[in-house]
Amino acid sequence: MGPARILIVDDEPQIRKFLRVALGAHSFEVIEAQNGREGVQTAALKEPDLVILDLGLPDMDGKDVIARLREWSSVPVLVLSVRDGEEEKVAALDAGANDYVVKPFGIPEFLARVRVLLRPVRRGGEESAEIVIGELKLDLARHGVALGTEPLRLTPKEFELLAYLMRNAGRILTHRQILTSVWGPANAEDVQYLRVFVGRLRQKLGDDPASPRYILNEPGVGYRFLRPEE
Structure with missing residues (x-):
């Protein structure tokens, strides 16, 4: 190549x-x-x-x-x-x-x-059954998530949100894009609802919003899931 x-x-x-x-x-x-x-x-x-x-x-x-x-x-x-x-x-x-x-x-x-x-x-654009970013591993086939050696317990919607963020790691995603993709077009304006779910994910990931390792807030715009080099 x-x-x-x-x-x-x-x-x-x-x-x-x-x-x-x-x-x-x-x-x-x-x-x-x-x-x-x-x-x-x-x-x-x-x-x-x-x-x-x-x-x-x-x-x-x-x-x-x-x-x-x-x-x-x-x-x-x-x-x-x-x-x-x-x-x-x-x-x-x-x-x-x-x-x-x-x-x-x-x-x-x-x-x-x-x-x-x-x-x-x-x-090459082919998606693996696993997405690994830093210490975080998401298994799409088994709907499992692990941080290092510790498994994380996520609700189905939390898993779907995390999978969407990780699939688009490094990309700024607007509130509307996330809400439409994860919850559907009828929920495209429910920004506060999204903030609640992001807050839950951060808590389970041990991710400090003031110094994030994974989920970065883009004020007024949306979120970016960070890669290690960012």
């Missing part, structure tokens, strides 16, 4: 150059597009493993680019944007983005996010 191919969609040449140098230094193959239309076309022709996308494009909003991509592709999308409002983040993630980083950003964090999003792609 060759180097991961990353498509940068940004209308600022200096940003593309900065990202190209940073990614190239870590042996990624980089391709570029300077507007939304070109980005969609390049994604279709070049089949990148990851798309890095600015929202403020000259011809179309980045959220529309995501929507176009999601019509036919599940390629991970990492948004880089100066827009730091919660509503903007939620809208981009609900449109289908996998992660959201606000400009300016640090290269170590950016590269960590890239590695996390590429991991399932480079693995």
Whole structure:
């Protein structure tokens, strides 16, 4: 398997150059597009493993680019944007983005996010019967969970929530995405209900919200299940 191919969609040449140098230094193959239309076309022709996308494009909003991509592709999308409002983040993630980083950003964090999003792609996309993250092991076939050598007792809905979070580890998930996937569309607005279940999971995992090992709160947006390198 060759180097991961990353498509940068940004209308600022200096940003593309900065990202190209940073990614190239870590042996990624980089391709570029300077507007939304070109980005969609390049994604279709070049089949990148990851798309890095600015929202403020000259011809179309980045959220529309995501929507176009999601019509036919599940390629991970990492948004880089100066827009730091919660509503903007939620809208981009609900449109289908996998992660959201606000400009300016640090290269170590950016590269960590890239590695996390590429991991399932480079693995080949096949889901194992077990998901292991750090000391936490989730057995999908037996509906079992263990933290180190200690089994955890979860309710069926707690297990379903944990499985959804772990399947999407490293990705910011909005409240609506989690509620819709785990409880169904009728419960898409029950944010307080979700907070109660997350609180129960944290308690059983021994996860301190102030210094989380597993479940990170993204204020006003949702949650991210952390991988060890994050």
